Amino acid sequence: MESELRTEQLEREMIKVGKALVTNFFVLLKTAQNYREGHAAINAPLENVLKMVKEIHRRNEEASIRVQRGYLLMGEIRLKPDAAGLDAFNFIMGEMKRYLIGSINFTPGVTAEEIKKFAYIFSEIEPIPSPQTYVKFLERMQQRMVVHIELETLGEDGEESVEVDESELMDNRKKSRKVYYQTIHAISEVMDNAKMGQTLRLRKSKRVVQSMIDQLLAAETNLVGLTTIRCHDEYTYNHSVNVCILSLAIGQRIGFSKPKLCELGMAALFHDIGKSEIPLSILNKPAEFTREEWAIMQQHPLLGVKKLMKLKGLDALSSRIIIGAFEHHLYCDFSGYPRLPYKRLSLFGRIISIADCYDGLTSSRVYSRTPMQPDKALRYMLARTGKIYDPVIMKLFINCIGIYPIGTLLLLDTRELCVVLENNPDPEKWNAPRVKIIADSQGRETGGELADLADPRCARTVMEALDPNRYRIDVSQYIV
Amino acid sequence: MTEMVAGQQETVETPDASREELTLATEVMQSMVKTSKGFKIYLPNNPLLTRFVEELNEKMGKHLSLYGEYRLDIDQFELRYKGKTVYENRDPKESMAFKMYSDGIRFVIFSEGLEEYELCGFLEIVGKDRPSDVDDDIVTLLWEKNFPHLVTVLTDDFLEFDADVGGHVAPSSQQEKITGIYTAYSPEEIPPSPLLIPQKILTLSDKETDWLRKAREADEKRKPLDDVIQIITSILVGEHDPVVFGEFVGIMAKLAENLFNSGEVRYALNITWFLGNLARNEQIPEANRAEIDRALGTILSPDTAKIIARTIDTSELLSPDKLRDLLLIFGPPAVGRMCELLGLVEKMKMRKVIIQVLCEIGCDAPEVFIPYLSDSRWYLVRNIVFILTRIGSPATLDSLMALISHREVRIRKEVLGYLERVPDPKAKTCLLKFLRDDSSVIRIRALQILASTRCTFALKPILALTTSEQFQERDIMEKKAVCEAIGELGADQMLPLFREMLTKKYWFNKAKEKESIICAVAGLVKVRSASAAKLLEEVSAVKGDEIRDIIIQGLGAIAAESAKGVAAP
Numbered sequence A: 001m002e003s004e005l006r007t008e009q010l011e012r013e014m015i016k017v018g019k020a021l022v023t024n025f026f027v028l029l030k031t032a033q034n035y036r037e038g039h040a041a042i043n044a045p046l047e048n049v050l051k052m053v054k055e056i057h058r059r060n061e062e063a064s065i066r067v068q069r070g071y072l073l074m075g076e077i078r079l080k081p082d083a084a085g086l087d088a089f090n091f092i093m094g095e096m097k098r099y100l101i102g103s104i105n106f107t108p109g110v111t112a113e114e115i116k117k118f119a120y121i122f123s124e125i126e127p128i129p130s131p132q133t134y135v136k137f138l139e140r141m142q143q144r145m146v147v148h149i150e151l152e153t154l155g156e157d158g159e160e161s162v163e164v165d166e167s168e169l170m171d172n173r174k175k176s177r178k179v180y181y182q183t184i185h186a187i188s189e190v191m192d193n194a195k196m197g198q199t200l201r202l203r204k205s206k207r208v209v210q211s212m213i214d215q216l217l218a219a220e221t222n223l224v225g226l227t228t229i230r231c232h233d234e235y236t237y238n239h240s241v242n243v244c245i246l247s248l249a250i251g252q253r254i255g256f257s258k259p260k261l262c263e264l265g266m267a268a269l270f271h272d273i274g275k276s277e278i279p280l281s282i283l284n285k286p287a288e289f290t291r292e293e294w295a296i297m298q299q300h301p302l303l304g305v306k307k308l309m310k311l312k313g314l315d316a317l318s319s320r321i322i323i324g325a326f327e328h329h330l331y332c333d334f335s336g337y338p339r340l341p342y343k344r345l346s347l348f349g350r351i352i353s354i355a356d357c358y359d360g361l362t363s364s365r366v367y368s369r370t371p372m373q374p375d376k377a378l379r380y381m382l383a384r385t386g387k388i389y390d391p392v393i394m395k396l397f398i399n400c401i402g403i404y405p406i407g408t409l410l411l412l413d414t415r416e417l418c419v420v421l422e423n424n425p426d427p428e429k430w431n432a433p434r435v436k437i438i439a440d441s442q443g444r445e446t447g448g449e450l451a452d453l454a455d456p457r458c459a460r461t462v463m464e465a466l467d468p469n470r471y472r473i474d475v476s477q478y479i480v
Numbered sequence B: 001m002t003e004m005v006a007g008q009q010e011t012v013e014t015p016d017a018s019r020e021e022l023t024l025a026t027e028v029m030q031s032m033v034k035t036s037k038g039f040k041i042y043l044p045n046n047p048l049l050t051r052f053v054e055e056l057n058e059k060m061g062k063h064l065s066l067y068g069e070y071r072l073d074i075d076q077f078e079l080r081y082k083g084k085t086v087y088e089n090r091d092p093k094e095s096m097a098f099k100m101y102s103d104g105i106r107f108v109i110f111s112e113g114l115e116e117y118e119l120c121g122f123l124e125i126v127g128k129d130r131p132s133d134v135d136d137d138i139v140t141l142l143w144e145k146n147f148p149h150l151v152t153v154l155t156d157d158f159l160e161f162d163a164d165v166g167g168h169v170a171p172s173s174q175q176e177k178i179t180g181i182y183t184a185y186s187p188e189e190i191p192p193s194p195l196l197i198p199q200k201i202l203t204l205s206d207k208e209t210d211w212l213r214k215a216r217e218a219d220e221k222r223k224p225l226d227d228v229i230q231i232i233t234s235i236l237v238g239e240h241d242p243v244v245f246g247e248f249v250g251i252m253a254k255l256a257e258n259l260f261n262s263g264e265v266r267y268a269l270n271i272t273w274f275l276g277n278l279a280r281n282e283q284i285p286e287a288n289r290a291e292i293d294r295a296l297g298t299i300l301s302p303d304t305a306k307i308i309a310r311t312i313d314t315s316e317l318l319s320p321d322k323l324r325d326l327l328l329i330f331g332p333p334a335v336g337r338m339c340e341l342l343g344l345v346e347k348m349k350m351r352k353v354i355i356q357v358l359c360e361i362g363c364d365a366p367e368v369f370i371p372y373l374s375d376s377r378w379y380l381v382r383n384i385v386f387i388l389t390r391i392g393s394p395a396t397l398d399s400l401m402a403l404i405s406h407r408e409v410r411i412r413k414e415v416l417g418y419l420e421r422v423p424d425p426k427a428k429t430c431l432l433k434f435l436r437d438d439s440s441v442i443r444i445r446a447l448q449i450l451a452s453t454r455c456t457f458a459l460k461p462i463l464a465l466t467t468s469e470q471f472q473e474r475d476i477m478e479k480k481a482v483c484e485a486i487g488e489l490g491a492d493q494m495l496p497l498f499r500e501m502l503t504k505k506y507w508f509n510k511a512k513e514k515e516s517i518i519c520a521v522a523g524l525v526k527v528r529s530a531s532a533a534k535l536l537e538e539v540s541a542v543k544g545d546e547i548r549d550i551i552i553q554g555l556g557a558i559a560a561e562s563a564k565g566v567a568a569p
């Protein structure tokens, strides 16, 4: 009898502490919404949350907030809101549902710094209604080294929570990198075989393009960010994979089906296969080409067609690849090369042409003087839209990458350095993307604080886009 | 049935699942195999097939609800469930295991919630017999279908990359490089004003959306192959570099050949005609045109010949005129293959076209035909001999002589024609051999040829024939032919012989006597001299009415002949 009473009292006390945790967490989130990270206003609510968490741990209970059948629970105890706490409850429940979070568990050892970062993630991630939102959330937590807070996802019906394998998340991040390297590997193998005059085998490439498309469709990672990876000495390999990624991004905007995307990806991946026939001394020439060398370079579309015609069986896929290789330098007004009585440009040709040019302009390759910054490259291409580039596809392309595409290295007016992580969903704010600060105004490397340049409280604007390759900075490590 | 679904027999491996689970897994597999076969045999609406599918769906559903997933390990010829072989088929054409394995699939996992359409889709893809030369592609087909409760794991998925290539996810310090920026960057540089893109550049107008839709539709409608052909066509029309031109001519010819072989005959024909026209285009440099001719000769291969023959016999795609044009485009380099084609085509009218063309273009190198003289198809040999006769080159005489004793009479007859036509004296000597041919038709023909070509050397052997015992057994036509040849070749010298034949008495055999006189008259008609006529008149006086009529007819023939002889010069 007495023990029962005691349990009841304990439970009442726990409910009280639990409610306090929810309320304090609510205040923290609200404050985080209104004050930038580092502002003093955040400190008090942060301390309150941490105090509650510690209190719960002291009682050997789990400091977790869980959504279940329309209620909030702490551990197994249902927290009934009173009139005063209703707002807090609804807000927390709403936030959790928006990010498809089923439960938040502050584990022992959690620090104020972690709780603070955690609170800011809510304003950093767009809660689009997609299972990826939750994954993104977890990824961001990893990026920000929030390790003592554990999340569970909301069940499919929005009620039950299901265990999520944390390692799977790591896998997601790795997966995108892996597919990039696999694609590099596949294209280099094909190109090397092509060089030696061996029969081309497309199967492996097809597989990697398929997994790339899977990732693209699942939005597990922003593939465009992957184009910042530079991992092979041979420019053509990186270029081919990048053109593949950028083309797929456009193809997805157009709404191509999976098989169509596969054809597009393959055509893009192999668009420069003809270069395998061009002597490396020209291909890798560190200076400008002579007239004769240009003439040889300009043979690569035809050399590509020649190589690809040797493929066994001319099916729809290999035909599309051939068309891509042939058309990608023709230009809209057919002022490009090869100059032949061929006056047709397929959608694939138009897409690959734009992706090719953009990557060509922005990549630092051996024979290019100075690679253009993404915004300059876009400016350059926009000026030639209609004549050289298809205006409609160009629009879609800019929609894919924004003005400062993911991975752009920016110098801010604060003389801080940052890397673009995400574009603002509002195109009008594309000159103010979401970024990761990688160095402070003194040029000291920082921990990678996130900033939304569109947020007026952020008070930073873009000065200039810099060329990461010129300074040999690997931006990809901040993104993927 | 080579397919084996595990039943009672135990596997060597120790399975890590309960007996019940394995039994059910085996039943699921049995049901899968049955359904997969059903797909091949029955129409989709067949009630039996419907039952199979229902049964499979039920079994699989039961399994999944009990055990969560149905995961198969794929080996080259076997499928295993938790260590137990549940399927085995070693026939690469049929085996589901082999098809998946060779396509790189190592596991297939069905999970709870699996729907009937996924199961059926899977079986249709995996179960279908596919020609082995099609490069994969079960993986792509499954990938395109995107079945939510069906996962395949590929060999490539096991491929890991070294940490130093792809693994460094954790950021490493780049302080040094960052410092580099701060030292290199001079703030005096005036940065360009940020690029501001007006909204109208970012959203597609209705017109643009419409354009995009139409462009997609147009692309969808076009066969990619058309574009490829168009590309190569434009290269051939626009490229002047002889090396590049030559390469692409070869590529185009190869494409035509491949298209023939893959059954795209219309395309293949169009390409061939295109190349043919290009070869006749005088604006193309001579050397390039020669290149085209050479390439054109390669299109007709033993395989394409089969396809073209089938096209000729089973469709109206090629009219006689078109066929003729096509063969002329293939040209002399393809003469050998055309013989092949001739051996395959059944339509008489079309065979004649081929023969006609071969007669026209084969004359420069008649030796190309020689191998076909030993072909096992008599009709082909006969046609080839016919063609060689029309060409009339002595170069092929030796090879044709080998056919003098060919067992097919129609061939021997054709050879005879060749020997008659070919101007080589050796050919005439060969004719003598036919005098002993098994066929009287041939013997008669040989006699006629020897006579008409005035081969006097044949007189002796022919006379010798008359003394042989067999000769008396020959029918009257042949005997007549012998006498005619003798008359022709021996002329007045033969009068005593004919006189004897005319006057010899066959007391008990009136028919024989008549025969002898008919033959003698025929011979004398060929002698057609005044002495011959005199002899006939002489004899007619002493003969009865019936014989006299024959003789008078002979006299008439001589008169007509000599009238012709007078008129001719």
Ligand SMILES: [Fe+2]
Binding pocket: A271, A272, A300, A328, A329, A356
């Ligand atoms: Fe190119």
Ligand SMILES: [Fe+2]
Binding pocket: A239, A243, A271, A272, A356, A360
């Ligand atoms: Fe390119």
